[in-house]
Amino acid sequence: KAGVTQTPRYLIKTRGQQVTLSCSPISGHRSVSWYQQTPGQGLQFLFEYFSETQRNKGNFPGRFSGRQFSNSRSEMNVSTLELGDSALYLCASSKARGVGHEKLFFGSGTQLSVL
Amino acid sequence: AQSVTQLDSQVPVFEEAPVELRCNYSSSVSVYLFWYVQYPNQGLQLLLKYLSGSTLVKGINGFEAEFNKSQTSFHLRKPSVHISDTAEYFCAVNENYGQNFVFGPGTRLSVLP
Numbered sequence: 663k664a665g666v667t668q669t670p671r672y673l674i675k676t677r678g679q680q681v682t683l684s685c686s687p688i689s690g691h692r693s694v695s696w697y698q699q700t701p702g703q704g705l706q707f708l709f710e711y712f713s714e715t716q717r718n719k720g721n722f723p724g725r726f727s728g729r730q731f732s733n734s735r736s737e738m739n740v741s742t743l744e745l746g747d748s749a750l751y752l753c754a755s756s757k758a759r760g761v762g763h764e765k766l767f768f769g770s771g772t773q774l775s776v777l
Numbered sequence: 778a779q780s781v782t783q784l785d786s787q788v789p790v791f792e793e794a795p796v797e798l799r800c801n802y803s804s805s806v807s808v809y810l811f812w813y814v815q816y817p818n819q820g821l822q823l824l825l826k827y828l829s830g831s832t833l834v835k836g837i838n839g840f841e842a843e844f845n846k847s848q849t850s851f852h853l854r855k856p857s858v859h860i861s862d863t864a865e866y867f868c869a870v871n872e873n874y875g876q877n878f879v880f881g882p883g884t885r886l887s888v889l890p
Binding site: 666695697704705706707710718720752754765766768769770771 | 813818819820821822823826867877878879880881882883
């Protein structure tokens with residue numbers, strides 16, 4: 663069974679540009695969450711999607727957005743990139759949501775560098 | 778609001794020695810507790826989780842953790858570490874909704890030969 667796949671693995675962008683990251687969850691998983699990982703802030707929750715609807719959102723500016731498609735694949739978009747957006751962006755999937763104890767399966771992440 | 782503290786940012790230990798990685802949390806309601814491990818250039822993998830029942834939880838790779846409600850702690854232990862255990866370890870909590878886990882800052886375990 664294939665794991666969570668994130669593409670691309672590495673990205674280099676310049677300030678002011680926008681970027682789209684992709685996440686394909688494990689087959690049968692309907693919940694997709696996104697996290698930002700930086701050395702200073704650790705792992706921070708961005709948002710969660712389930713059945714094409716955003717269910718939870720972390721404390722990030724509106725420049726960060728996402729969506730989920732009918733096949734559960736998810737994309738994350740960051741507009742008007744800032745230097746501080748440089749981070750490892752992790753996607754996690756799980757079978758369901760709402761009970762709080764579902765195991766998260768993480769992808770290897772997309773390493774975004776903003777120059 | 779939930780929060781997680783991992784007091785030790787780095788823990789060096791010699792191979793075959795025991796190790797304990799500390800985790801404390803705060804929450805106004807009951808929570809579920811987790812330990813995840815991140816190997817270099819990889820995503821996170823679940824080591825173990827506490828949902829309810831026995832306070833001693835056993836996970837993969839010989840790790841175990843003990844939930845202590847009065848001390849709001851969930852420390853991770855292994856009696857004898859291997860070089861391959863070198864990684865970053867994250868403690869996380871989740872209240873009974875959604876997938877917005879709150880992660881601690883992580884503890885980098887370095888196992889020395």
